[in-house]
Amino acid sequence: MTPTATGVSRPGFAWAAPAAVFFGLFALLPLVLVAVLSFTHWDGLSAPRFTGLDNWSKLFDDPVMLKSLWLSVLLTGLGVAVQTPLSILLGVWAAGHQRNRAVLSAIYFVPLLLSAAAVSVLWRAVLDPNFGVPAHAEWLFGDGNLFGVQSSAIGVLVFVSAWQFTPLHTLIYQGAARAVPRVLYQAAQIDGAGRVRQFFHITLPQLRNSIITSTILMVVGGLTTFDTVLILTQGGPGTDTTISAFYMYQKAFKNFDYGTASAIGVLLVLVATVISLIVVRLSGYDRMRSTMEGL
């Protein structure tokens, strides 16, 4: 460690070595291997056989693949649209200090502790058309064929993901809302601003960076959603909820076509990267403006 002019030492590169080794071994190396596999035909039995761009050209001609990409983006978009306003409101509310809020918040965060598989099994049982809630609320659910129709199957997937992940994002917003300097609110109060105005003119702008962080988490999480689809709909009815991550699983472990599955995997990485970059660019995060400016 070399002491700098101010006497504060900067960490050397060696500190990053363990992380770099792990990242290389478990993230970069597999990614490269998968990229190589995407140019082969491999059934897991005999040695992979190079087939050039075959898997890729087949993918772009495959109506299920194109539909699955659209479905992935749709589910992700709906997830963001539903979860963001909910978690901002809940987070700001939970940032208060009254005792009942602490108790309610603690209960509210429970879904976060359950695994996605458990959550999916739970909701599958609750939504059973003959023995679950729909059987007792026909005015709302009709015949209860939630998983047999595309629109309601997508609705259930969005709802279950929101039920599970809104608490996580609420937690992010709760922390961020608590970090907003109180002087801002005191000044606003003196100027006569009401609670709604305070929310839109102080809280929301101060949460800007958290909104971006949370949105990127939702986008990446949404594009790689898999377990809820596997347990709740198995991609059905037909291929109506076959999102790309689930399609990749089907290709690899049901059709034993690891080459095509690898191509889908690489494609997903590309799509997620592009969408994340767009979010960052649109949001101005790259300029890294501090919310503390002007204080």
Add this chain to the structure above:
Amino acid sequence: MRPRARFLRKAVVGGAVLTLTLTLSACGGDTGRAGGDDGKIHVLVYGDSANKVEKRIIATFNKTSKVKAVLDTIPGADYQAKLQTIINSEQAPDVFFNWGGGSIKPFVDAGLLMPLDDFIAKDPGLKDKFLPSVFKSAEVNGKPYGVPMRGTQPVLLFHNKKVLEEAGIEPPRTWDDLLAAVRKLKAEGVTPIALGGGDKWPTLMWFEYLYDRVAGPGLFQKALAGDKDAWASADSRKALGMLKSLADAGAFGTNYDSVKFTDQGSPTLLATGKAGFELMGSWEYSTQQDSHPDFAAHDLGYSTFPSVDGGKGDPDNLVGNTNNFYSVLKKTKHPEAVAEFLKLQYSDEFVKAQLGIGNLPTTTTTDKFLDTAADPDFARYQYDKVEKAPAFQLSWDQAYPQTATVGMHQAVQQFLNGGLDEDGFIKAMQALPTS
């Protein structure tokens, strides 16, 4: 600079050791099996409640054999995927559980399995002690690759006796009987037929039987052999039309695609009297015994699939899982021990133990022990049906190569719920890989 240099060296060495450890532990997941041979034979099976019999048979084997056997299990849903990943590696088992037919064909094609001709030449019992129709379904390219284990699972039309009685219905013997029963049950406000469409394979069972009754077993065999025209034939269209009119008559209700068999959805519909019938494999019986014992003991009735007027299929034909099988890896280091182990699959001890847990083994000696079964009447009924069946069609999704399963399941689901029309279904089936 000295502290820094020392730190760097430590970090590099530490990193290297860490990497090495990780690599080693990744390879060493299966301890003590250097080069795939640890002086034992490994038997890999589908992990479920039937494992208790397999454990017992292995214990019996190990009492006398010099080469010991070890039982490895993989939990149900993951079985096929995990088997496929290890079968061409050092971790491959010597003997493994499968469904015969298409489930082992890729392994045979990859040259991994041992044809059992030599074993059978030395011990004809490995073939003669099993019902021929069953033994045949593990033949690939005319050579035997499997010895039956566990039991046969024909698909039967189960019903709720009370519900049928209240509606004044007898178990249907013809397709017209079934349509009449559907109308009567609907009038009673009952879902005529419980169907776990969410799982997709229960839907497939209706196709398998109706095609058999209308066209006979030949049509499917032709299609499986690669004759895609079979799906577009007049018989195929007739079967599809009948299925469609059954669904349109409301036989399955409207929400069957949201119901599953695997989470007890459709069996509970039948047991609680909300449905009259369910077409299901013989395991329906033990499923009901587990969760609705009273219903299983008194009100669960069963019959075969109805006949179709003018149909070419024999009404005694069955579809279902003909059996499970043990197949042998070509590279096993202990073929003699494996042959000895396979002999136990037709022993009296095996037959009695399987019957005791509700399975119906298909050895020629099963007959003698039927009275020791969990439910002797049901065991006898099944045994007689299987024995006299002129044809026993292995479930389509197991007869076809595994690569066809997803597409086939999607097609049958979409045809029944109206997502695909007749031509769409035919096209989807023609697009499936057949070899």
